[in-house]
Amino acid sequence: MSEISTTYNQEKKLNLIAYVVSAAVLVLVGLMRRVKIDIGIDFHFLPPFHATLNALTAVILLVAFYYIKNKQVEQHRKAIYAAMVCSALFLLSYVLYHFTTPETRYGGTGILRTVYFFLLITHVVLAAVTLPLVLLTFNRAYTNQYDRHRKMARWVFPLWLYVAVTGPICYLMLRPYY
Secondary structure: OOHHHHHHHHHHHHHHHHHHHHHHHHHHHHHHOOOOOOOOOOOOOHHHHHHHHHHHHHHHHHHHHHHHHOOOHHHHHHHHHHHHHHHHHHHHHHHHHHHHOOOOOOOOOHHHHHHHHHHHHHHHHHHHHHHHHHHHHHHHHHOOOHHHHHHHHHHHHHHHHHHHHHHHHHHHHHHHHO
């Protein structure tokens, strides 16, 4: 079997995993507002943890960007792994929190309410879109398809960064209502 064929098959398998994981996450996120599970633990301490993980992800993404712009590929790779770990921890914790804790509603008024909902809606929509794109971009690098990785990363990076930055902003705006 040729190297190109092996790479193609490996990417195909990894992409299937990316799509399945993304679909499962979207289903869970869709269910978590409708289904509440009482496991006897109060998870109200998690929102600041979520904001911290998102902020840390944003910082790590900027560090990864710095590394790749300075051709420090191995440091870039490690930073991206760290950003993915932070994002995965966030996602697991976020889903746990929303399956076990009643929703907190934003109580602000006026222009701040408009700003909050604009940020929240764009954050949620772009988070849903970005998850599979991040995984597919990762798969291209993992399978040594660096040209394809670079082309995709150029527009996935700002989306992921936007999601990582707007998460903590939404938290800070919602914080008085917890």
